Each structure stands twice: as C-alpha cells, then as structure tokens.
Amino acid sequence: MLSTDDAEVYDLCVIGSGPAGIILALDYARLNPHKKVLLVEYGNKKQVNGNQLDSSIQINNPVNHHQPYECTNKGLGGTSATWGGRCVMYDEVDFEDRSILNGNCTWDKNILIDIQDHLPKAAEYFECGKPDFDLTTLTGVTPKPIAEGFKQGIVSDNKLERYSMPTRFGERYAADIASQKNMTLIEGFEARDFEQPNEKGKVSFLTLRHVATQKQIIVTADKFVLAAGAQESTRILLRNPQLFKNIGGSPDSLGKYYQGHLSGKIASVHFYGDPKKTDYGFIKDAGGVYTRRRFQFDNNFLKENNLLNTALWLDNPLYFDPKHRSGAMSFMYLAMITPVLGKKLAPPAIAHSITKGRVNNIPGHLGNIARGVPRSFTKPASIFYKRYISKRKLPGVFLYSPKNTYALHFHAEQIPFEGNRMRLAPDGEGLIIDYKLTDADVASVIKLHDVLDNWLRATGCGELKYWFEKDELPQAIKTMSKDGLHQCGTTRIANSPDKGVVDTNLKVWGTSNIYVCSSSVFPTSGQANPTFMLGAFAVRLSRHLSYTKNKSKKSFKTHFQRVKSIDLN
Template sequence: MSKHDFPFDFDLCIIGSGPAGIILALEYSRLNPHKSVVLLEYGVSGQPAENSLDSSITITNVENHHAPSECTNKGLGGTSATWGGRCVMYDDIDFIDRPILNGNCTWDSTLFNEVKTYAPAAAKYFECGNADFNLSAIPGVRYNTIAEGFKQGIVTDNTLERYSMPTRFGKRYENDIKAQKNLTLLQGFEARDFCAPNENDIVEYLTVREVATKIEFKISAGSFIIASGAQESTRILLRNTQLFNNLGNTPQALGKYYQGHLSGKIASVKFYGNPKKTDYSFIKHADGTYTRRRFQFSTDFLKAKNLLNTAMWLDNPLYFDPKHRSGAMSFMYMAMITPVLGKKLAPPAIAHSITKGKVTRVPAHIGNIIKGLPNSLLKPAAIFYKRYCVKRKLPGIFLYSPKNTYALHFHAEQIPSASNCMELAADGETLQINYSVTDQDVSSVIELHDVLDKWLRDCGCGELEYWFDKNQLPAAIKSMTKDGLHQSGTTRISDFPDSGVVDKNLKLWGTGNVYVCSSSVFPTSGQANPTFFLGAFAVRLASYLTDVSQIDLQNNHEANDAGVLILQK
C-alpha cells in the first residue's frame, strides 16, 4: 500500500497489533462505528526472520534473559504467534505495597477490582471460557483437593490457569479486522516521532516510516495508543522525550523497574496418597476449554512474611535427563532436539524450557524408547493428535506418575529494581536491556518451597524432595531461570508523574491524548503471565476512550447550544 492509498487523519491511532492492540482496535471500533481507527504494525506477512528492531537490541545478561527474537514477534498478532495460551489472573497481594517492594507498588486494589470487571469481555477475545480463576467458584465443577490429604490454608490448591485455543490473534482476528469498515490496518510501518504536545497537552500527529521504502509521512489522530509490547513501547517513549515537555522533565521511572519472573524446577513433590486421585494434568470443561490448578500462598501469609508472590504447579521431570526412564518422554525429547522438526513442534522459548538447550545422553534415551515400546510411540502419538490435529488443542503435555511423584515448577514475582532497566545507547536507536536476578528474589523462592514442604507434611499429604543441596539452591536458581517473555515495569502506572509514567487510565503524564497499553505499565509482576490481564486493560481502555469521546461530544453540543442562545438574544 502506498502512502497515498489511505487518509492521514484518524480519530484513534493504535501502534502495535499484538493481543492488546487487536482487542483495543476491535473493541473501540465496534463501540464507535462512526469513528475512524488505524492499527499500525511494523511486521508484514512473509517477512524475513531477522528485523532491524530485534537486531538493534543488546542484552547485558544473556544467561537470564532470552534473545529479542525469542521474546517478541513482528507481524499481525504480535507475540501471540508463539504464545503458549496460558491465561492467569493477578492477585490481591500484587496491589499491596510491601517492604520487600521498596515502595514500588504504585497501583492499588481499587484499580485491580475495577479492571477485573472487564475480564469477562477479555475472556471472549482469548476464547478461554468464563473468567473464573478459582476452581471452587465454577458452577457444576466439584471441588476435590489436588491430592489426598491436602488442606486449604496458607497454601491453596484451587487457583486456576486457563488456556486459550491457544489463540493466534493474527490468524484468528484478521478477517474481523478486515470486516470492520471503520478500521484500517497498515502493516510494514514503524512509529517514529511524535510532535511535542501543544499548550493544551494535545499531541497532534505522529511521523510514521514505511519499513520497506523508508518513506516518512505524518498521521494525525484524536488519540494515540502505544501498544507495541514492553520493549518497543519503552523504546518509542525513550526516543520521544519531547512528549514530556509540558511536565518540565522526563519521568524518572521511564525505562526503569524492569521485571519478569523467576521460573524453574528445584524439587519434586512426592504425595503419600492414591496416585490416581492426584490432579496432575488439565481439567477439560463442558465448553471444551482447559484449566489447570496451581499451588499458591495466601495474601495474609505473604504480607506477614514479606515474601514475593509465587505459584507452583506439578510438572514433568527434566526431559533431557534419561533417568526419568520414560520412553514417551525420551521420544518427545528426541523429537524436540531434531533439526527442523523441533522448530515446528514448539516456539524457541517453549522448546528451551523442555530441552534446556542440551543434546545429551542420546543412547540412554534410545534405550528408554526401546524398553518402553509400544507405549513409547503410542503415548506421543495420542498427544500429538490432541495437540496439533483438533481445533481446541491440548495446551501441553503432563504425564501420569504411578509413583505419585512430580517435578514442581515455580513461577515467582521479581522485586522492582531501578537497576533493571531499558535505556537508549548513544546512537539514540539501540535499546540496551540491563537485567539481573537478585539474592532477595532467589531467597523468597527457596523459603516458599520450604513453606510448601512443611505444609504438605503437616497435612500428611506429601513432601518435597530437593534436587540440590540447600547450599547449592541459590546458584541453581540463578543459573536456570530465564525470562524476557513477561516484561513489565518500564512505563508503570502511578498516581503522580514523579513515581510513574502513565496514570490509572493509561494516559501518558504530560499529554492529554497519548496512552500506553502494554504490560510495561504493570508496576509489579506478581506470579501471573501478563497477557490476559493486559487484555482486560485493553477492553477497559476502549471503554474509557468511548466515554471520553461521548463527553467531548456532549460538551460540544452544549457549547453550540449556548452559542445559539446568545445569538437569539
């Protein structure tokens, strides 16, 4: 499409077509059929694997942070192209300032409770069933404990993660976008430079550059929304500090307090009861959707002990270690490390979580496969069918343990730290990501494992079996955790510009019509993957902008009526 094929003036301009951008575009354009919306996307179909945005990012800690190409995707649908589909709700504790957060919880429970009211609408876009994230609250589902003997208390077992199809937002919503008459999709365009806000804080236009030709032109809009993912949303703002001219200075929080999650396995959980009564895998509901339960810790307990929010769930042993003696697991591991085939079976980050980048002890894996025949082949075949050959796909693979012993996967909140940050290099273009895992992040993970171990023993339900000596745990956690997939904190919400970048309506401080809709606005990372909750924020922002436009329209009518009365006099 040439630059002359479309108008340059829109009511709403959305930058980025990931889940947040698509939800915003569809929701707003449906609510406002007479408003014009443009959705800008950097990527195009059939694009090369490498792109100039990813290649202009440097990461100082590659041990704990994935490469840019593994964290994000360019093109319609954004990172949902390689998303696992896990939909998780944030928790009350994430909105409570605690000493361990060093005053960096800059949102509150009132906002949380409001955003949750938009979760049902978000769930429809994600196609993950009802927005119920507590097993005991779902009508028609009988609550049973995760294993025999478990009791609810400071440790809970009824919190759920839900799964989308998984929804590939680009493929799923491409036709919906085309069918929406007031919505224009522009692919292959990069948002470059905003004009400075005028004396009324209004930003009038954005300079856009066509990626293929490098031709630049201006788009004007009533409102602009930056929904380009945490990395690119942050980079756009770092490159456009003139947006803060009316503030007098750039918010000190911009680019800082970057967080992800600590994730990995350091122990197994051995249950004492009947292994057939252990709820180790997915629950399939009447509507065909899948959920899975997780261990979590109560708000009061986390507050009292000043610990970081953490979820843990039952998992498979390490695939790459043939000591699991499972022919099915060895077969799947061999498939994942096979060139070409492995890349088709799972995205790079998910594949890494299975193989850990290791090609090891192949003869032992072959031995497991031979000893386990025919189940070594039949079990993977059945899983392959459910995972790749049906519409509502099996979200993952969890194998039954007749010994009632399962690996325990942890997924933990990270402390907001100003030293974890994104900043521009001297060329004004390269984005440098400084990321590290602190001793306090790690010690909270270890302490909560001990809490779970004691709780299971006190219930007479089970116990943890650690994979490392206690003095080896900190180093083990630091070496295994790797994120960059769940990016938050760098444009955080706050009531004041001296502690944040956007207000509670996601409006950029110092402007009257620029918004950020990215997980970068989340001041705390909690235990949850951010995608679903960001979707709820997107629905809320579409509703808010609709209300604002109606108020503006009403004010215009009242002003016009007043003018008529004056003329009549």
C-alpha cells in the same frame, strides 16, 4: 497504503497489533462505528527472518534473559503467534505496597476492582471460557484436593490457570479487522516521532516510516495508543522526550524497574496417598476449556512474612535426563532436539524450557523407548493429535506418576529493581536491556518451597525432595531461571509523574491524548503471566476512550450493552 498527501484524520491510532492492540482497536471500532481507527503494525506478510528493531537490542545478561527473537514476534498478531495460551489472573496482593517492594507498588486495589467488569469481554477475545480462576467456581466440576490428604490453609490448591486455543490473534481476527468499515490496518510501518504537545498536552500527529522504503508519512489522530509490546513501546517513549515537555522532562522511572518472573525447578513433590487420586493434569470446564490448578500462598501470609507472590505446579521430570525411564518422554525429547523438526514442534523459548538446550545421553533415551514399546509411540501419537490437530489444542503434556512423585515448577514475582532497565544505545536507536535476579528474589523462592514442604508434612499429605543441597539452591536458581517473555514495569502506572509514566487510565503523563497499552505499565509482575490481564486492560482502555464528555452516561450504557451482544465469531 497511506501516502504523504493522505488528508485522513483518525479518531484513534493504535501502534502495534499484538493481542492488546487488536483487542483495543477492534473493541473501540465496534463501540464507535462512526469513528475512524488506524492500526499500525511494524511487521508485514512478506518479511524475511530478522528485523532492524530486534537486531538492535542488546541483552546484557543472556543467562537470565532470552534473546529478542525468542521474546517477541513482528507481524499481525504479535507474540501470540508463538504464545502458549496460558491465561492467569493477578492477585489482590499484587496491588498492595509491601515492604519487600521498596515503595515501588505504584498502583492499588481500585484498579483490580475496576478491571473485574472487563474480564468477560477479554475472555471472549482470548477464547478461554468464563474468567473463573478458582476451582470452586467451575460448573460441573466437583472440587477435590489436588492430592489425597491435602488441606487448604496458608497454601491453596484451588487457583487455576485457563488456556486459550491458543488464539493466534493475527489469524483469528484478520477477517474481523478487514470487515470493520471504520478500521484501517497498515503493515510494514515503524512509529518514529510524535509532535511536541501543546500547552494542554495535545499531540496532533505522528511520523511513521515505511520499513522497506524508509519513506516517511504523517498520521493525524485525536488519540494515540502505544500497544507495541514492552520493548518497543518503551523505546518509542525514550526516543520522544519532547512528549514530556509539560512536566519538565521524561519521568525518572521511564525504562526502569523492568521485571519478569523467576522460573524453573529445584525440587520434586512426593505425595503419600493414592497416586490415582492425584490431580496432576488438566481439568476441562463445562465449555471444554482446559484449566490447570496451581499451588499458591495466602495473601496475608505473604505480606506478614515479606515474601514475593509465587505459584508452583506439578510438572514432569527433566526431559533430557533418561533416568525418568519414560519411553514417551524420551521419544518427545529426541523429537525436540532434532533439527528442523524441533523448531516446528515449539517456539525457541518453550523448546528451551523442555530441552534446556542440552543434547544428553541419546543411548539412554533410545533404551527407554525400546523398553516402553508400544506406548513409547502410541502415547506421543495421541498427544500429537490433541496438541497440533485439534481445534482447541492440548496446552501441554503431563504424565502420570505411579510413584506419586512430580517435579515442581515455580513461577515467582520479581522485586521492582531500579537497576533492571531498558535504555537507548549511544546511537539513540538501539535498545540496551540490563537485567538480573536479586538475592531477595531468589531467597523468596527458596523460602516458599520450604513453606510448602512444611505444610505438606504437617498435614500428612507429602513432602518436597530437593534436587540440590541447600547451599547450592541460590546459584541453581540464578543459573536456570530465564525470562524476558513477561515484560513489566518500564512505563509503569502511578498517581504522579514523579513515580511513574502513565496514570491509572494509561495516559502518558504530560500529554492529554497519548496512551500506553502494554504490560510495561504493570508496576508489579505477581505470579501471573501478564497476557490475559493486559487483554482486560485493553478492553478497559477501549471503554475509557469511548466515554467522552459529550456522551451522556445513559447513551454510553446503551452503546456498551449493544456492543456486549456482538458475537465475536
């Protein structure tokens, strides 16, 4: 543990040890073996249930936003402790300032181009194989339509999501962190107060507070990075307005434009062709990594029709409704709602997506199980082994439909809305989160379902069957959609402090050595989960911080090539 008389001066201090913090700190330490890195984590191995930070967060819309303890985890590895492992890439349209975004797309395609070089290294850390997110690029896989008769056009079925182990970053990289001679990890410390920057924007020290004893220590470093997740990175900046002295005060956008995703099911898709030719489940690439295909929409079509980026994928019927008549699904549903057992099978947010928090018609489920014996038990047993025992876990459970009918899950971008925000409570410590879905968010989801329906019908492939009347769809979406897991926008990237909080290199405006590495820097949420993209940003920031004026391009290139060859195993 550090002490108040510790005279150590660090080259880099990283606050937060989730995937972004661990990737950044490890990658920088490996690139710069003669520089000292400090990794600071709020949680610790001895922590009990509950913590002061999460307990001080107030959610003003619990219908559409999960509670703090369902959104994040404290401790080494951060939220990856309950992460599902889905790795998805952002799209070109996410970096274009479309009219529906009201001028709030404050990054551009140059960042997307720049990030490409860092995808392979990010994929190594996530253990999700090669960063190929299109079915046509997979080695050893012959592309075929997702269903008989499907044709490419304004709707595509080739976009992929890839799956990590899922990699629990704390467990996976603890030994690597401990073996890195130039790296120090301290746990159980909260980042509190930064020194006010000098005229050149330089900040020399940060005060940390020991969570258990409340004792304060000072850490001196050449560069600081906030990688504490969107909520805590934003809270730290809100609590430290002196950081923005050189630009006349905190940026107006700080804490604002909070986004996640609209997510849920309002329809099923019925394909007309042979059900045995429908690609409803997972595809393994040549390296044995699970991938899965998604319906997405042409970038130009989205722009021309002023619609939000959205992905849809085939899913199971609602587990809680025994009308699905699947003994295996009923068995798994009953397991998920069983006290104690259910909590061990899935984290709260994922469990809620399956059960919807409902205990429903248990006799009907028992009837399904009885009619489906022995598969009611053998199928879940096989799934249990693949999902919980295998080294590379089965990411999910998708069951074959002999009727060629599948529920359709949507995952949609949100408009960067100024009223969605994180702000300090009156005591200056707590965090209040204001969050709602706008009518434009909801309307885009409905419109794109209609687009997919019309496309499937026009090509003779299939049709959508809505679960609600058309006039009921908006309220149904507003009732079912619940996020808070994919937190974007509150410290967004922009080319000037009047538009955002950090520059394109993630440096906080008004400072010369404070950075943010969190999905909160993403000005748009797109259709993608932000975790993989954030990992790529962490690698990119590591390389940016490693390239200083006193290094020649030639020496940096040699150094970069040496580190690329490091075996993460």
